[in-house]
Amino acid sequence: MKGARRGEADDAPRPRGRLRRWAHTLLSLTSLRLRLVTVFALVALVAAVSVSGIAYWLNRDAVLTRAQESALSDFSQSLGDRAGALPDQPTCDALRLMADRVANRTFHYEVVLEDARLPEGDCRAESDPAVFTREMVPDSLRDAVRDRREGQPEDDQYHLYWQRISLDGDPYLVGGAQVIGGGPAGYLLASLAPERDDLNSLAVSLGVATALAVIGSVLLAQGAATMVLRPVQRLSNAARRLGEGKLDTRLAVRGADELAELTRTFNNAAASLEAQVQDLSDRETSSRRFVADMSHELRTPMTAITAMTELLEDEVETLDPRVAPAVQLVVSETRRLNDLVENLMEVTRFDAGTAKMVLDDVNIADQVTACIDARAWLDAVHLDADRSITARLDPRRLDVVLANLIGNALKHGGSPVRVTVREHEDDEGGRLVSVEVADQGPGIPEDVLPHVFDRFYKASASRPRSDGSGLGLSIAMENAHLHGGDITVHNDPVGGAVFTLRLPHDPGLPEDRADDPDSGQETPPGGGASVPPGRPATPAPRRGERSDKGSGKETYDGSAEEDRR
């Protein structure tokens, strides 16, 4: 009930609210310039229309009054004069003569005289029956003329009544008076057409003036808007540049108005922003350099330790059984520390933006096979791939991604790991290569899913990080991003986590290395220009070249560690 009532109450103001909202939207949608011009035009229109209107009405009044008064006073004068000359019992002919005399050619009015008390009865004398007859006099006017005579005490004055009428669309003045002392009633009809024409031309002039005023105000508003908006535009451009990261954007301060103040404020804000960003980036740079230096410095002692632990590992069977587990622990932890240092180096390269790509046309299926073969995972991985799918990418980086995804799946999900390679189109019609790595494990808890690519993210106890460095998936993601691709993760409803790597068929990046032209290869040794900026270029393992894999296997296993940089 309550809800229903509230609904009804809401209904009532809705149309008005909608209208207001609509008007508001319209105003906010249109530009400041349009708003300014509209307001200017409206103000000018209102001012011009009211001035013109007032002028028109005043004028109209004055013109009509003057015309009426001339005609009426002439008529009353003339009527008085002629009435005095009439005999006591005039004939209808005398009245006709009088009407003809009274009718004035100067003021262009015709006259009708009416006297019901004549001996020969009701007489109507019309100066020009074609123009003005007694029937044309409105009854109300006649009544007024007659009533006046009856209701008022008689005096010298002729009581003149007038009325404006419209005949066939033309304005006329009809006036009437009773001659005092039982004389005839006289009526006049004067055309007001000349006055109407004058007033019409005045109205046209005023309309033109109003239009000119509105146009002028619009032009003025445009000019004003341009004047006001140019600095605003400048500020807007500068703000956009600032937003694009050009923090050294400043504006020249002109004048001393509010906009100049705004410009000054903008400059101050930009300067302070630049200083803060500089400060932050300095700190970040130094902390990154620290990590880079640190991981770099770790490598020399790690080399010594690694070489030594290898010796120890070889001797582990001959060692005292009480010491052997300790040695084995040292060996495995050393290996882990090695991985960590390697991954740290890789991460610092990503952070410093120095990670480079060396692109090559790579057969994805071959690459996946090589990756799992080199790590002795062939038995644990089920590969479902179209062997004809190729993509342009950095094979070394793809190997890192694949090794991390598959290794992660094996570690957490257990074998067999399903790897599916597919090719499809993305939303824009570009070709994508997707590699899906699905494990058989319990899946990843929903609250952990968004964090699996975080550095050093510790998952819950249900998915313990065993011997990984905690950087593997993060590095995989960075490598995918470098290719313009992405890695997503979700849990399969059937069970197990599914990581999907999507890479564009061609990242569209310029090739780092001067791949082939002889000139590119022939710069003198030691010359800075000859240094290819790319990482090691590794052409794809092509089909048919893989026959010697067995013989090289020992080297693969060993150098895979070294190559996983």
Add this chain to the structure above:
Amino acid sequence: MSRVAFLLLIEDDEAVRTALEMSLTRQGHRVVTAPTGEDGLQSLREQRPDLIVLDVMLPGIDGFEVCRRIRRTDQLPIILLTARSDDIDVVVGLESGADDYVVKPVQGRVLDARIRAVMRRGERESNDAVTFGSLVIDRSAMTVTRDGVDLQLTPTELRLLLELSRRPGQALSRQQLLRLVWEHDYLGDSRLVDACVQRLRAKVEDVPSSPKLIRTVRGVGYRLDAP
């Protein structure tokens, strides 16, 4: 292995030097060590090792410079040991004449595999000679002459030339060459090939900047042509 390789290890860090010496000795190599570049150059003159494992970061003259000085007189294989996998270091190292490189922290087995691969490049094989223009490659004597003059090639350069000359006119990809010459795995560094081809051209071509013998095949790799 046919014989024990005699290695010179130039490494300034004592712990690394000791550890690698022990590791390599254990792998069956004979190892002498030197802590600085100067000492290393002296040991090279006095002891004539088969191969040099050279650290890049050395006090005094650095590894690159040592490498350049060695190359002025000797063509023995050099493996660079670099703590910096930064691309520029690798490239500078290869251009200064190194045959291969490994990045620290290096595993003894990896280093051993690289050493053996480098050593194998000097092994003789077939017994015929082929001629490419003014270039004569004698496979039995493992010598290359140009206009009758003996060319001083490192084992790697020689092996690269032999592999190319075995398939004249046929383009070999960098990856194939990496496998054939360097015995690297499927993710080997193809810049090794580029740098070695560059050095080889400098020795065998009339005009190294416009090669007539070792041609670049765009999108594939390299090819040896009879001019």
